Amino acid sequence: MKSPAKHPFLTSAVTLAAVLAAGALVRGLRPAAAADAPAAKAPSVLTVSIVTPQTETWPKIVQGSGPLAAWQEVIVSPETGGLRIAALLVDLGAHVKRGDLLARLSDEGLQADLRKQQAAVGRARATLAQATANLQRARAVDGSGALSAQKLDDYRISEATSRADLESAEAELDSIQLKLRQTRIVAVDDGIVSSKSAVLGNVVTAGTELFRLVRQGRVEWRPELDARQVSALRAGQGARVTLPGGEQVDGRVRLVGPTLSTSTGRATVYVSLPAGGPARVGMFANGAIEFDPQPAQTLPQTAVTLRDGRAYAYLLGPGDQVSSRPVTTGRRKEGRVEVDDLPADARVVAGGGAFLSEGAKVTVASAAEVSRVAQGSGR
Template sequence: MSILSKPKFRRGPVIAVILLLVVAAAAFFLRPPAKDPVAGAPASAMTVELVAPDRRDWSQTLQGSGPVTAWQELIVSPETGGLRVAELLVDVGDVVRRGQVLARLADDSLKVDLRKQEAVVAQSRSSLEQANAYVRRANAVGATGSLSDQQIEEYRISEATARATLQSSQADLDSVKLKLVQTRVLAPDDGVVSSKSGIAGNVVSAGTELFRLVRRGRLEWRPEFDARELASVKTGQKAELTLPNGERVNGTVRIPAPTLSTSTGRATVYVSLTGDSTARAGMFASGLIRLDTTPAITLPQTAIVMRDGRAYVYLVDAHNKVSAQTVTTGRRQDDRVELLSTLASDARVVASGGAFLSEGVLVTVKQAETKR
């Protein structure tokens, strides 16, 4: 081989390698982009808890309103008159007991009358003793014939007159003593002083009002109902009213009125209230009376969404999408509300937060915690 000859170059393998590289590059750059699973899926609006309609036995209720009044009001006044009010011993709001002295009248003049009448009684008693002595002597002498029957009869009449005079004066003495006792004005029963109209120093007559008492501190709520509503009210039913300050007070129906008003066609129901409340006579309150028990399909109040004057619930389907459904509500007790509309017993209802949802959005269902 000549020194000047060139080596042979094999082009086939080189071309094959280049073609492979071109194909690989084309496959890499021309492949479709990978799909982003997060960007492609619809986003969840919020995480919600689900509840199902619950059947409960609830009492029917009757709504009403009326004043709060005293069960019975007692007027305290003196039984004797013409005397000055010496002292008023209680004030409005005081709790008093039966027989407690509430006021005292001046008794100076009656004490003078008492001494005077005691003297009259003593004089009458002496007159009767003297008449008795005359009768005894007349009877003794009359047996001898010294006194006529007419004289003896006169002595007996004088004795009867003296006895009657003593009884009359004794009755007058008892009357003065009674007036002295009546100068102490007593509470006729346990109660709370609701008003005081007596004024110390005034001369009062018998029957002049000094105080008013709420007897035994008992109050009543007196709502009014028409004839149809009254037919379902019975003695012993439970009631609940709301005071102006928002406090709820329990009570029991004492008695429905036996007659209806001829002018309004309504009747009063007398509801006795518990004594441990801030209720006061003169308040006006609204409330309800619980009637017979009936079944109710209920949901938590938080599941009800109010929009445009209508009530809605949000239902979640098998794909966790929500849909709004109009419902009609009824009675309410505690934190639950009655559904008058029909819902499936296995309906999946959003328990709370429905106001933030819209039709067809996707939600994440919070799994119920399992009890250990």
């Protein structure tokens, strides 16, 4: 048999096999815990509280926007013309009552005409008295043959003519007295002076607008709604209007426009607002009309996140990982918002959605922690 030293390749193979065997032995001697150690856990990005959708009965809401206008306007103008404005007694914004004096026209010429016509009436009455006395005397001697039938007829005609002259003079007197009363420009109803075009000293003509009133101080909100929205409305439904300054005013639908505009396809809704409030004619306001309460699936508004023009809710899944779910929002009330397309038993992250991403891991706060945080925020 040949010596091993004479076979170098065989010697190297034996050496390599020994090294591999030693390595396998070392691996076999590693602790089992080190071999089976799990991968490191993903960290939690946020501690959150969880809510589930609630079903509540809310009134259905129709949103709209439109101007504020007077319920009715009252135009105040003189009924007689050719007279000068002698006095202006109210200004813009004045609250007036029915019959209040707003302006006065000069009446010197009419006072002179009045005295002249009163004298004419006096003459007519005297003439009538004389004609009546003549007729009575003529009748007294009618049977004696002292007067002819023609003369008696003349007395009758004279008496009738004098009576007609008196009536004409009295009618003219009434006309002058009426014109005198018309020199007093008064409010025809309660209201607020919204416009004044009268100028002191100006000679006016009959029918010229001097003042404009918001009748009874009543203001209306007049949004324009489409056919689908209008079909669900009726008089008496409640509305809440938000004014430009942020004030909210409650009102009632007075009238739903009977026709739709041929150019816009929309109809005007007339919502009465309370008199004496902050609403002013000419404002443009947004608002909502409430009607027909219906069930609504709701979440806290903090549970809905707006991103890229859409609304999302984050749902808690296995392993405390969250996933985003698009939702359609609707009515809002007292810090809650109506949502669609969520399972009734969905576990929704109550807040902090802006800090979450798809598949992020969260820590769910216990009820005690949630209560402690709520109490702290209340203080």
